[in-house]
Amino acid sequence: MPDLHFVATVNDRKVSRSAKPHQRLLDFLRDDLNLTGNKEGCGAGECGTCSVFVDGVLMKSCLMPVAKAQGTSIETIEALARTGELSLLQKAFHKAGASQCGYCIPGMVMAATAAIRANPFVGREEIKERLGGNICRCTGYQKIFDAVEMARDVQNGTLPATAFAEADAEQGDFIGKNVRRIDAPSKVSGALKYAGDMTMPGMLHVQVLRSPHAHARIVSIDTSAAEAMPGVEGVITSADVPGEDGFGVFVNDQPVMARGKVRYVGEAVAAVAAEDPLAAVRALEKIKVVYEELPAVFDPDEAMYDGAPVLHDYAPDNITMHVPIRVGDVEKGFAESDLLLEENYATQAVEHAYLEPEAGLAYLDHDGVVTVVSPSQNITHHRRLLARILAMPIAKVRFIMSPVGGGFGGKEDMIYQGMLALLAMKTRRPVRLVFTREESIVSTAKRHPSRTNLRMGLTRDGRIRALEMKMISDGGAYGLSTAGVMRKAAILAAGPYVIPHVKIDTFGVYTNNTPSGAFRSFGALQTEFATESMLDVAAERLGLDPFAIRRINAMRDGATTHTKQKLGSVSLLRALEAAEKASGWEAGAPVSRGDKRGDLGRDGNRPPVSLGARFETAEKQQAAE
C-alpha cells in the first residue's frame, strides 16, 4: 500500500508527511496531527462535529478523503483561539450559555464562523440555515443562535464588546441567576478532551465482534487465526473473564461478552486489541464463531405466553420486573363514576443519539490498578461491578469519568468498559475503543417501547374516581435499568392527581430486541403519556377545558401520593398557569376547528418549513442598491 506524501498548511503551519491513501481528512487531523478539537459524531456527513475550513470553505472532514486536501490550507477549531484569546464567536458562545455537553460545539463554532464570514449581517433565519448541517442534542439551538447574533452585533459595532465581560451573578449568589459555565472555554475552543480524543504512548486500538443473530447458542469460538496475525496483541471472549461475569443496574444478567449464547443482534461476542484500527478490523474477520440459531421472540406480549422462547434461565416467564400498586378498590371507583373510558396507548423505542459515540481508554498503572476512563454516567456503581467481574479487590479498580458528550441516560450501563479492562490486563498496554455511530445505535440501550391499557372513571364534574393501568414494556435482551424504569413508571403513572382508587401494573419483559434502559424521564413518559392523553379525552367528553380538568384533580400542598409519599409543596398549579399563559391557550373544551383555529399566524407561531433566507437578503440588498 503506497502511502501518499501529503503537503498542506494546517492552522498556519506547514505540514509535510505521509498519509494512508484511505484516510479521511478527519482521521489525518485527529490521529496524525493530534488536532482533536473537531470530532467524529457520525462519520457520514450527518452531524457537523467534524467541520473544518479547507481553503476558506467549510467542509465536513469525515466526507473528505485526505488526498483531496493535498496542497490546501486547512483551519481546524484550534486555529480560532491560537493566540490564547477566544474569538468573538467563542466568547459569545461562552456568554450565551450555548455549550452544554460541548461535543457539537467545535463544529457549531466553525459553522457560525462560516456564516458570519459569508454574511456579516446574517439574520436569524439565515443563521439557522447556514448552521443546518450541524446537530446539537443538548441546547435546543436557541442559545447557539443567540450567541451568533451577539457575535455578529459586536463585530458590527452595534453591541459593545463589554457585553461579553458583563458579570452575570454576584459572587456566592447563584440561585435564579445566570451563571457562566466554567467548562465553556475549554469546549468552545476544542481544548477539552473526550475519551475518544485521548491517547497514551503504546496505546492499542480495540474493535468488537458483534452478533449477527437475535438468539443463538454459541457452539464454538476460534480466535487462533486472529491471535496469530501481526499487529494483534490480544483477543478476548467470555472465557477470559476471571470473576462473576455479570453487570446490570438492578440484576447482573449481562456478561461482558456473550457467554454460551447471544440474545440480540449487535451483542458483543469477542474483542481484539491491535496496533492500529485496521489491523483490529482484519482480525475480527478471522474469528470463527459457530452459532446454532434458537427461536427468538420480539414482542413482549408474546414473550409472556407459556412456551415462548426463554432468554434467561432465572426468569422462565421472561419477566424482568413487575411493579403492582394498589390503592382503594378500583371496581368500587368505576361503579361511582359517571363516565368510563378505556383506551390503549403505545410508545416506541427511542435512541438517545448523544453526539459523542461511546468511547473509553483503559490501562494498568504502575501499581497494577486497572483504570478505565470513559464517559460513564455511573462510575461508582461500575467500579463495584467491575471489581467483581475481574475478581479483584475494589482498591485495584479505578474509574475516571471523562467529559460526557451527551448521555441522557444512555451511558449509565457498563456496556463496554469490561472489555477494555480485560484487554488492558491481557496486553498490559493501554487500549482504546471508539464506537462508530452505527455501533452505538445497534448495541446500546434505547427508551423502553410500551403498550398501555388504561381505564379511567370520572364523575360528571371532572373528578377522577378510579384509574386502572397495565403497561407492558419491551425490556429487550438484558435487564440494565428496566427494574427501576418500571418502578418509576408505576409510581408516576397516575400523575399528580388526587385519585381515590388506583390499580397499576407495569411489566418489563425480556425479548430478543436491543436492550432498553435509562432514558430521560425513566419510565414516566410512557405511563404519563397514557394518563395525560386520557385526561384530554375526558375533557372532550365532559365538555371541560383541559387545563380546568387538571386543576380539578390536582394534588395540592400536603397531598399524599399513591405510593404514600407526603408532599410538602406541590407546584402543579403554578406550572399549569405558566403553561397556559405561554402557550396562548384558548379556553374551552377541546374541539376540532381545522383552519378556523384562532391561533394560526399568531406572533411566535412557526411558519411552515422553508429555506432560502439568503435570497431575501440578496433581494433586499439589490433593492437598496
Next chain:
Amino acid sequence: MLICDEYLTPASLDEAFAAMEKHRGHYRVVAGATDTLPWARQGRAGDVHIRALIDVAKIPELNEKKTGDRRVRFGAATPIQRFLDDPALGRAMPCMPRCAVWFADDQIRSLATIGGNIINASPAADGTPCLIAHEATVELAARRGGKTARRKMPLESFITGPNKTALEDGELLVAIECDALPGYGGSFEKVGHRRSLVISLVCLAALVKLDSTGRKIEDVRLAIAGIGPLPLRLAEVEKFLRGGPIGMERLERAAAMPVELVASRTRQEYRRDVVRGFMMRGLINAARRAGADAAALAPELEAAYA
C-alpha cells in the same frame, strides 16, 4: 470503512482513462465522494476494499463552464454550491440556486458534484428534476481502442431506474448541457423529515416565463422526483398551461393533474397531497419571480401556498 490501496487524482481525462485501464475491474470513480463514503459503512456495504479510487473532481474538463444564449454547458464535477455562488449559472438556470439551497447543507454541497448526483441516480436526487426541466443532455466519454469516444444522450433516457443509468463500463460523465432560460422565474420545492441533510420525500422544479403583460404563461417547465422510481418531466401539464393566463382556477386544475402519477412504494396518500400543494406553490413562486403582475396572482393564493 472504505479502504483503498491507491488514491489517484488524474489531472486530465487521458490520465483518468489510463488509470481506469490499468486498474480495470478493480477501481471505483469518485468525484465529491459524498455518496461513496457513507455507502461504505456498517448497515450498507460495510467495509469495502477497493484497489484504486480514481478521483475525477479536479480534471479541468470536468470543471469547465460555458454559458451561451440558448444552451449552457458545465462539467460533471461542478460542485452543487457553484449554482449558488456563480451568478452567470444562476441566471441561465433560475431554479438551480433554489435547488442548491435545499441540497444537503452548506458544507456538503461544496464537495458534492452534479455528476455524482446524476450517476448515483437516487429516485429522490434533488439535482435531476431541475436538469430535466432544462432539457439536459449528458456528454459521456470512454477510451475505446486507444481513442476517446464520446456520445451524448438526453438525461431523461440516461437514468433508467433507481441507482441505474446507461453509463457503460469504462465510461465517464464529462459534462451536462442544458437550455439556458434567463428571464424565467424558477422555484424548487422540497419536503423531507427536516430542513437540511435530508432526502426528499418529494421535490419539484418549476420554471415559468411570462409574456410582457405579466399575466400570461409563455413557457413553463415542470419536473418532479420522489414519487416513483424515476424523475418525471410533466409535459402534459406544461402543455395545458402554456399560452394560458395565470389564474387561480387554471393553476388548481394544473396542480391536480400529476397527483395520479404518485407510484412510490410508501406514503402515497401523503405524497399526493404534497404534489398538489407543491404544484401550486412552485407555479406561484416561479411566476412571482418571473415578474408576474401583482394583481394576477390573488393574494389569498399566495398566502395559502407561497
